[in-house]
Amino acid sequence: MNNQLKQGILLESGTNELEVLELGIDGKNCFGINVAKVREITSPVRVTKLPKHHPYIEGLIQLRDEILPVINLSLALGLPWENEDTGVFVVTEFNQMKVIFHVSWVNQIHRVSWEEIEKPSQMFQTMEGSLIGVIKKMDKIILLLDFEKILVDINPSVGITKERVQKTGSKEERATKRILIAEDSWILRKLIEETLIEAGYKQLSFFQDGQQAWDHLEEIYQKDKNQLKKYVELVITDIEMPRMDGLHFTKRIKEHEVFKELPVIIFSSLISDSLRHKGEQVGANAQITKPEIDKLVETMDRLIV
Incomplete structure (x- = not known):
């Protein structure tokens, strides 16, 4: 699988809406990322390991003409996941940086209003600072992650x-x-x-x-x-x-x-x-x-x- 995400799906500005890509690192938890941050979804490839690297970072890959870091999302969130050679690479761009997040799976894209997104409550205190909000969709809860916080945890200088x-x-x-x-x-x-x-x-x-x-x-x-x-x-x-x-x-x-x-x-x-x-x-x-x-x-x- 190597899918370029279509840009500009949500064309209107100021509608108080966003599109969220649902993804996960196990069969229990659903997480989300703003589609505006996603550039591409691709199958995982072998990474080049780095000496003395941060524990969240799996290594580097070359994606066409760019060298990009690969971050294991499960490790960044402190959740178990052992399938390093499987899953999906989600190529992201924000804060003028491109970073790949390694996840187990991606699912559908949800279009939601910010009015529907709740602030994290005390029940999510173990993830304090890592959540933007909580989205309730029928029989599931999607946790909208703060990916910028993950990057700052890895490298405070950014x-x-x-x-x-x-x-x-x-x-x-x-x-x-x-x-x-x-x-x-x-x-x-x-x-x-x-x-x-x-x-x-x-x-x-x-x-x-x-x-x-x-x-x-x-x-x-x-x-x-x-x-x-x-x-x-x-x-x-x-x-x-x-x-x-x-x-x-x-x-x-x-x-x-x-x-x-x-x-x-x-x-x-x-x-x-x-x-x-x-x-x-x-x-x-x-x-x-x-x-x-x-x-x-x-x-x-x-x-x-």
Whole structure:
């Protein structure tokens, strides 16, 4: 099997929907990955082992003209699986990187609304930080995985760090600027807060998803719609978030009579040449790929300082 995934299946932008590829590493658990991150599905081939490699990494393969790492998803999730020579390779691309995940099987693609995706509860605390959300489909539960978190676990340097923002310096004029940030991962909220404070931004309001952030904006509108900049001067949003994703959140802002003047920066792992048009269609002022927080700060300066 060697299947190129058709790109652009979900053509509309800002519909608050996504397509999820169902996959697994045993017969019990169903996991999911956003189809926007998947480039290809292929049969496994022999990998080239690496000396002193991370335990999650099986090795390297050559896929046409590229050398790509292969990550064993079962090991990354701490689940047993011994069938190294079987299964499926899922070729992914996000954060401007291509990585292969070795899984046991892939199944169908589900089109779902972010409103249907629930935040992980305490029953999934053993996977804390590795889940974006939970999807209930008839007789099964699909766990939507945070694949970026897996990569950061393997190599922390590919994540958001203070070192990335230090070259931008800290500017006093940033301290009074009011920033609204929608990000579902508590780990990333903490990292973004620490790095933006390092850069001099002090007035930061964080929200767990687009719906929570939108509700806050509506409260501001009802209270003092003529003085919006007293409360928020710029919006930063992730894309993948339960209840309301960042594209739909951005679309709502840009279609609103008052909020449309707010600069919106999409800060997401899903910024690539093939997906950038989605942010453009909903009116985002800028799109920055994680973890380039130094570029995020530079863009914030350009839009509001």
